[in-house]
Amino acid sequence: MMKRRTRVFKLNDLAKFDAANMSPEARRHWAGADNLSADAALQPGIRRLIVSRNRFEATNNGYMGGILETLADDTIGTGPRLQLQNDDPEQDLDTDTLNDAKLRRRERRFRKYTKAIHLAGKLRLARLSKARDGEVFFQKVINPGVRNECKIDLILFETEQVSSGLCGENQSYYDNGIPKEVDGVIYDRYGNPEQYRFYRVHPGALNGATDSYLLPAAAVIHYAHIRRPGQHRGLPELTAGLTVFNDLRRYGNSVLAAAETAAVISFLLETDVIPDPDEVNLDGELDDEGKKIKQLNFTDIVPMAKNAGVALPEGWKGHQLKAEQPTSTYCAFSDAKLNEAARAISMPFNVAKGNSSTYNYASGRLDHQVYHRKIQIERQNIEEMILDDIYEQWEKYDQAFHREDYDDALEVNHVWMWDGFEHADPAKEANAQATRLTNGTTTLAEECAAQGRDYEQILRQRGREKRLMQKYGIDDPEQSGIKKGVIENEENE
Numbered sequence: 001m002m003k004r005r006t007r008v009f010k011l012n013d014l015a016k017f018d019a020a021n022m023s024p025e026a027r028r029h030w031a032g033a034d035n036l037s038a039d040a041a042l043q044p045g046i047r048r049l050i051v052s053r054n055r056f057e058a059t060n061n062g063y064m065g066g067i068l069e070t071l072a073d074d075t076i077g078t079g080p081r082l083q084l085q086n087d088d089p090e091q092d093l094d095t096d097t098l099n100d101a102k103l104r105r106r107e108r109r110f111r112k113y114t115k116a117i118h119l120a121g122k123l124r125l126a127r128l129s130k131a132r133d134g135e136v137f138f139q140k141v142i143n144p145g146v147r148n149e150c151k152i153d154l155i156l157f158e159t160e161q162v163s164s165g166l167c168g169e170n171q172s173y174y175d176n177g178i179p180k181e182v183d184g185v186i187y188d189r190y191g192n193p194e195q196y197r198f199y200r201v202h203p204g205a206l207n208g209a210t211d212s213y214l215l216p217a218a219a220v221i222h223y224a225h226i227r228r229p230g231q232h233r234g235l236p237e238l239t240a241g242l243t244v245f246n247d248l249r250r251y252g253n254s255v256l257a258a259a260e261t262a263a264v265i266s267f268l269l270e271t272d273v274i275p276d277p278d279e280v281n282l283d284g285e286l287d288d289e290g291k292k293i294k295q296l297n298f299t300d301i302v303p304m305a306k307n308a309g310v311a312l313p314e315g316w317k318g319h320q321l322k323a324e325q326p327t328s329t330y331c332a333f334s335d336a337k338l339n340e341a342a343r344a345i346s347m348p349f350n351v352a353k354g355n356s357s358t359y360n361y362a363s364g365r366l367d368h369q370v371y372h373r374k375i376q377i378e379r380q381n382i383e384e385m386i387l388d389d390i391y392e393q394w395e396k397y398d399q400a401f402h403r404e405d406y407d408d409a410l411e412v413n414h415v416w417m418w419d420g421f422e423h424a425d426p427a428k429e430a431n432a433q434a435t436r437l438t439n440g441t442t443t444l445a446e447e448c449a450a451q452g453r454d455y456e457q458i459l460r461q462r463g464r465e466k467r468l469m470q471k472y473g474i475d476d477p478e479q480s481g482i483k484k485g486v487i488e489n490e491e492n493e
Helices: 024-029 044-060 062-076 093-116 119-133 239-264 330-345 349-353 361-401 426-439 444-450 455-471 477-492
Strands: 081-086 135-142 152-157 185-187 193-199 212-216 220-224 268-271 316-319 412-417
Touching: 044 062, 044 119, 044 239, 062 119, 062 239, 062 330, 062 349, 062 361, 081 093, 093 119, 093 361, 119 135, 119 152, 119 220, 119 361, 135 193, 135 361, 152 361, 193 220, 220 361, 239 330, 330 349, 349 361, 361 412, 426 444, 444 455
Parallel strands: none
Antiparallel strands: 081 412, 135 152, 135 220, 185 193, 193 212, 268 316
């Protein structure tokens, strides 16, 4: 009877992937890898350390600070604008016109409300905080100082002001594995936030208090950067590029220090003769004061008067120190590092650097497509997490004050319009837009929305302008262009 031989496999025998290699070199390279959960990896102490370093670098690194400001400005722009749409296709023209007038009045009132609470500025600050700190918290409060019928205001709080304190790292769980509280955010058994634990005073304040209070989830908006299932607190978006920004600043400081050192030294003296340290005078000469003239020795400093010549002793030669900083690869190294750091937020290199001198039209358009898609996705997140919540709260107050503009039978849909992206070649974009409108593949509403403009306002304004042109006998440029095209076609025929 034959015995069956059993082979015992070791982990190294099964690792057929380079990424799973267990060699000593691979172990050293991947020493920081772990199997921690999202919340365990982002313990309060670790997260706050990353946040504090991000803030320090953003304050002291012009590139990182500029990238954050540009990201917030490009994403929010002048702020979102509400557009209400009547989705009932069965209405006649007169009824539709009446309902549209009601919707326009509601839009104007909401626009005044957003200006009263400075919504655009708060959204820009929130977008910057999310990229730098990982998250930001909005409190919805009643503020009598708001110059509007609706007194709901938004107050922003940094990530440190929502915390469980010293017990933040000790989590307890429901029987289904959902945590009951994650560093100040209290959840129900289904994972929905129930309450938020706020510090009354920022923990980093000079006289920061340690007492806290609870707010219901309905009064708080948590705007966070979440990238792992089971992650409950935000991680800064620029975390992957933080060390790169630091390398860039350290390298720049080192290059500057080397260049300064070379600039300070006017000239160098060198000799092939090894001087005798005990020999202070070879020929017994005396200076004007009757003192012996010293022999030049290693590390001696020779002062030099302006526009004066220097007579060197026998065997000594003088030359200037070559300034070899910055090196020829300095710009290439800096550009590569900056490109790597900005990639974490999908920002193209020319936007991150603020310089498009090396770009052509095609490469600029291609790089910006990825960046604009990133911004569009972020805007959608802002709409779902912040704007829809604010609009819902405002609409309840507005309906109480202006019941005549609300019809329960009216089907109303709301959309948010943002600033459009400027085209690098406006003429090409205008021709493409005209072609799409002519062949019916788009509508005026879609084209105007892409530019952050209201098509109805444009039509009303165009109507006013045409009536004034007729009144003062001015030719309409649009009609003149059409007539010119017809004449040119007839001549060609």
